[in-house]
Amino acid sequence: MYKDSIVLLEGAIDEIKLKLDLIRKNKIIKNERDPISYITSRIKTEESMKQKLMRKNIPINLDNALNKVYDAAGIRIICSYVDDVFEMANILKQYDDMEVIKEKDYIKNPKSNGYRSYHLILKVPVNIERNVKKVYVEVQIRTIAMDFWASLEHEMKYKKNIKSQEMIVNELKRCADESATMDIDMMSIRKMIDEYD
Amino acid sequence: MYKDSIVLLEGAIDEIKLKLDLIRKNKIIKNERDPISYITSRIKTEESMKQKLMRKNIPINLDNALNKVYDAAGIRIICSYVDDVFEMANILKQYDDMEVIKEKDYIKNPKSNGYRSYHLILKVPVNIERNVKKVYVEVQIRTIAMDFWASLEHEMKYKKNIKSQEMIVNELKRCADESATMDIDMMSIRKMIDEYD
Amino acid sequence: MYKDSIVLLEGAIDEIKLKLDLIRKNKIIKNERDPISYITSRIKTEESMKQKLMRKNIPINLDNALNKVYDAAGIRIICSYVDDVFEMANILKQYDDMEVIKEKDYIKNPKSNGYRSYHLILKVPVNIERNVKKVYVEVQIRTIAMDFWASLEHEMKYKKNIKSQEMIVNELKRCADESATMDIDMMSIRKMIDEYD
Amino acid sequence: MYKDSIVLLEGAIDEIKLKLDLIRKNKIIKNERDPISYITSRIKTEESMKQKLMRKNIPINLDNALNKVYDAAGIRIICSYVDDVFEMANILKQYDDMEVIKEKDYIKNPKSNGYRSYHLILKVPVNIERNVKKVYVEVQIRTIAMDFWASLEHEMKYKKNIKSQEMIVNELKRCADESATMDIDMMSIRKMIDEYD
Numbered sequence: 001m002y003k004d005s006i007v008l009l010e011g012a013i014d015e016i017k018l019k020l021d022l023i024r025k026n027k028i029i030k031n032e033r034d035p036i037s038y039i040t041s042r043i044k045t046e047e048s049m050k051q052k053l054m055r056k057n058i059p060i061n062l063d064n065a066l067n068k069v070y071d072a073a074g075i076r077i078i079c080s081y082v083d084d085v086f087e088m089a090n091i092l093k094q095y096d097d098m099e100v101i102k103e104k105d106y107i108k109n110p111k112s113n114g115y116r117s118y119h120l121i122l123k124v125p126v127n128i129e130r131n132v133k134k135v136y137v138e139v140q141i142r143t144i145a146m147d148f149w150a151s152l153e154h155e156m157k158y159k160k161n162i163k164s165q166e167m168i169v170n171e172l173k174r175c176a177d178e179s180a181t182m183d184i185d186m187m188s189i190r191k192m193i194d195e196y197d
Numbered sequence: 198m199y200k201d202s203i204v205l206l207e208g209a210i211d212e213i214k215l216k217l218d219l220i221r222k223n224k225i226i227k228n229e230r231d232p233i234s235y236i237t238s239r240i241k242t243e244e245s246m247k248q249k250l251m252r253k254n255i256p257i258n259l260d261n262a263l264n265k266v267y268d269a270a271g272i273r274i275i276c277s278y279v280d281d282v283f284e285m286a287n288i289l290k291q292y293d294d295m296e297v298i299k300e301k302d303y304i305k306n307p308k309s310n311g312y313r314s315y316h317l318i319l320k321v322p323v324n325i326e327r328n329v330k331k332v333y334v335e336v337q338i339r340t341i342a343m344d345f346w347a348s349l350e351h352e353m354k355y356k357k358n359i360k361s362q363e364m365i366v367n368e369l370k371r372c373a374d375e376s377a378t379m380d381i382d383m384m385s386i387r388k389m390i391d392e393y394d
Numbered sequence: 395m396y397k398d399s400i401v402l403l404e405g406a407i408d409e410i411k412l413k414l415d416l417i418r419k420n421k422i423i424k425n426e427r428d429p430i431s432y433i434t435s436r437i438k439t440e441e442s443m444k445q446k447l448m449r450k451n452i453p454i455n456l457d458n459a460l461n462k463v464y465d466a467a468g469i470r471i472i473c474s475y476v477d478d479v480f481e482m483a484n485i486l487k488q489y490d491d492m493e494v495i496k497e498k499d500y501i502k503n504p505k506s507n508g509y510r511s512y513h514l515i516l517k518v519p520v521n522i523e524r525n526v527k528k529v530y531v532e533v534q535i536r537t538i539a540m541d542f543w544a545s546l547e548h549e550m551k552y553k554k555n556i557k558s559q560e561m562i563v564n565e566l567k568r569c570a571d572e573s574a575t576m577d578i579d580m581m582s583i584r585k586m587i588d589e590y591d
Numbered sequence: 592m593y594k595d596s597i598v599l600l601e602g603a604i605d606e607i608k609l610k611l612d613l614i615r616k617n618k619i620i621k622n623e624r625d626p627i628s629y630i631t632s633r634i635k636t637e638e639s640m641k642q643k644l645m646r647k648n649i650p651i652n653l654d655n656a657l658n659k660v661y662d663a664a665g666i667r668i669i670c671s672y673v674d675d676v677f678e679m680a681n682i683l684k685q686y687d688d689m690e691v692i693k694e695k696d697y698i699k700n701p702k703s704n705g706y707r708s709y710h711l712i713l714k715v716p717v718n719i720e721r722n723v724k725k726v727y728v729e730v731q732i733r734t735i736a737m738d739f740w741a742s743l744e745h746e747m748k749y750k751k752n753i754k755s756q757e758m759i760v761n762e763l764k765r766c767a768d769e770s771a772t773m774d775i776d777m778m779s780i781r782k783m784i785d786e787y788d
Contacts, residue, residue, distance in 0.1 A: 002224060003226045007222045007223050007226055007228070009217060010222070011215070011219045011222075014215050014218070014219075017216065018208075018212065018215055021211070022204065022208045022323070022324070022325050023325065023326060025204045025208075026204050026325050026326070029200045029201060029203070029204055036581070039431070050589050070406070073325070074328050080542065080545070091326055091333060094325075094326065094327050095324060096327075096329075097324065105236060126219070127219070127292060127294065127401060128220065129220060129223070129288055129291065130222050130291050130292075130293075133292075138500075144538060145539075145542075145544055146540055148580065149580075152580060152583060152584060152587070153232075155584070156587050156588055157438040158473060159587060159590040159591065160591065161590050161591050162587065162590040165586075165587070165590075167368050168583060168586050168587060169584070171579070171583050172584070174579075175576065175580060175583060178575075178576055178579065179576060181572075182572055182573060182576060182591075183568065185565070185568075185569050185572065186542065186543075186546060186569060188565070189546060189562060189569060190546060190549070190567050192548050192559075192562050192565070193546070193553060193556065193562060194530055194560075194562065196555050196556040196557050197553065197554065212746065217677070219742075228760060235629070238745075250613055262697055275772075276740070277739065303682055308692060326650075339741055341735060342736075343741075345671065345735055345736075345777065346777075347786070348671070349777060349781060351781060352781070352784055353784050356784060356787040356788065357788065358787050358788050359784065359787040360788075364783070365780060365783050365784060368776070368779070368780050368783070369780060372776050372777060372780060373771075374774065375776065376773060379766065380767050381774060382762070382765075382769065383739065383740075383766060384744060385757060385762070386657050386743060386762050386763060386766060387746070387755075389759050389762070390743070390750060390759060393750040393752050393753040393756075394750065394751065394752050397620045398620060400614065400618050401616045401620055404616070405613045405616075407608050408612070409609065409611075412602070412605050412606065412609055413718060414606070416602045416605075416718070416719050417715070417719065417720060418599065419598045419601070419602075420598050420719050420720070423594045423595060423597070423598055455740060471603075486718055488720065488721050489718060490721075490723075491718065496740075500604050520613070521610060521613070521686060521688065522613050522614065522617050523617070523685065524686075524687075526687075540758070550604055
């Protein structure tokens with residue numbers, strides 16, 4: 001089951017990467033700034049896919065893996081500036097061949113721990129020979145600073161003896177605010193620079 | 198003009214490469230033989246694109262470069278065995294989102310100099326943000342032996358003082374026949390081996 | 395001249411990248427944290443190589459391009475945390491087959507505009523068949539935050555009408571301090587997290 | 592044990608690939624023909640490494656895996672023409688930092704089944720931080736035709752019920768001779784073409 005789904009999930013990721021690649025090249029030949037700093041992607045492991053289905057009390061099979069798990073395929077788009085994040089979200093929402101299933105703006109409304117990011121669930125058609133399947137992909141769009149913070153916060157989740165450490169949680173929250181301020185400051189400076197020839 | 202066309206031509210090549218990649222991965226997870234040995238691609242240079250338009254007495258601009266030149270974007274699919282070449286041609290002709298514009302089977306009907314290959318001109322949709330353009334791609338499908346022969350024959354074309362050398366031309370023709378025989382022999386042996394567990 | 399130097403300069407960059415790659419893989423199999431976030435590299439363009447030699451009143455030829463220009467080949471190592479920057483600098487300084495020519499710690503002593511980074515000039519042996527040439531490579535090691543700041547400051551340098559804009563310069567300086575603080579804060583949190591199982 | 596050896600084995604392969612890459616680039620800037628068509632590489636699996644040590648009655652550990660197995664790391668260099676194969680072998684034997692441990696010319700002296708290829712066992716220094724280890728790499732150099740034949744012969748070995756099939760063995764032997772003739776013919780034609788401007 002997992003092997004079959006992998007081909008489809010990777011195919012869906014590659015479809016979006018191809019679109020992103022064309023967006024970037026097109027900006028560059030028009031002498032516009034590349035809004036993307038870099039892109040990463042991942043497929044959920046077999047183990048964590050099964051656990052997700054089990055938690056939801058859904059039978060474990062290929063169709064359910066593809067139809068009931070929205071984040072089996074994930075793409076992360078890292079932008080330099082906050083306005084680039086929103087621009088990329090808008091561009092991705094406009095394609096005729098992809099459907100927007102869900103949308104969450106954790107930048108205007110950060111999570112309580114300080115997490116910021118723009119999330120989209122897209123439904124992407126994948127062609128294999130004569131078959132077309134629709135596959136869900138979770139796209140997370142964020143700045144470099146948001147991504148760095150998220151990677152640190154993520155590390156904390158892997159430590160089992162750390163849960164009650166209020167100090168770390170508070171420090172992380174404070175750093176999230178600090179980093180949000182810096183994102184705004186850097187963007188403001190860039191906008192000032194942009195006004196000159 | 199050239200820079201704008203490059204993004205579209207590369208986009209079209211990438212669309213087909215993505216399809217080929219999915220075909221191969223899908224074969225592999227099904228424990229079938231990968232019919233493709235390797236893939237190469239190229240974009241016509243600006244100079245040779247202009248010359249082609251000039252030879253045809255067509256004004257040099259982006260639309261003509263995209264609509265009147267069929268081989269501005271080229272993909273070459275190298276297969277191990279002759280039957281894989283025909284299988285790949287059949288698969289590529291079946292996609293609903295690509296149109297077959299032209300088709301030449303230089304394997305059943307080799308050129309007089311000995312050239313063998315299967316040629317397809319496909320019309321491929323390329324999405325850039327909200328715009329969709331149709332772009333021509335020439336796909337050449339051949340065996341390793343056909344490809345090796347073609348690369349040697351190609352080298353001869355670059356020598357200006359060589360034209361009248363009948364001996365080389367004859368030797369090349371003889372080698373083309375030799376290599377066609379070997380392609381059949383190797384495929385026959387593979388088919389014999391395939392019958393065993 | 396330029397083409398010949400390119401092979402050597404790229405060779406020197408690839409030698410260092412191979413070393414960095416082995417360092418990372420070795421950390422990962424030992425279950426240690428990968429100190430490197432990502433690596434970029436560039437070769438100086440022919441134009442800017444010539445200008446540098448001209449400014450120094452040195453004849454333009456291959457030997458001078460390789461012997462008098464220290465930053466013709468450049469590698470940038472981006473680390474997540476400040477302590478990783480110093481660790482990477484220490485590791486790179488210990489190889490028997492590379493010589494440290496120059497060393498600048500702009501992290502302990504930032505430039506007046508706010509620029510922070512650790513710079514090394516290394517002399518690297520490059521083997522081409524039986525020939526060995528020593529080639530200089532400038533290695534810049536910095537955190538993600540230092541790199542982001544530097545890319546914004548760099549953009550300002552390309553604007554010719556911007557020079558007197560004291561406000562932007564002051565804002566950039568303030569952001570550099572802000573980002574240095576964040577680098578320390580993030581590292582402190584990581585160290586707190588590291589203490590737990 | 593296996594994980595540790597992997598880093599060293601991959602490092603040794605990468606060292607040789609870097610050398611090959613520089614040889615090719617250097618040929619190209621000198622407007623000489625690239626002698627290499629393409630390169631592949633592989634690391635022996637843990638299972639087959641253990642079996643090899645067991646067959647030799649040698650204790651299974653990292654040192655033995657690195658010191659007693661000569662083909663744990665393998666590189667295959669595929670050339671277009673037979674003379675390129677010998678040129679590449681000569682170049683690789685001349686490096687001061689690599690030692691030639693073994694050398695087999697199965698082109699002048701093909702195996703009885705028809706196998707042709709040039710084999711080298713090289714001892715390659717791999718630097719990880721301050722440590723230098725010497726690692727064996729088996730290099731197989733062959734033409735496209737030799738490689739294609741070998742891949743078909745290899746497929747036969749995986750079929751357990753095929754052993755007594757004399758006809759296939761004979762056909763393979765005949766094809767090996769045929770393909771050796773073609774290698775010579777193609778090289779002869781190339782040499783004739785090379786004589787012209």
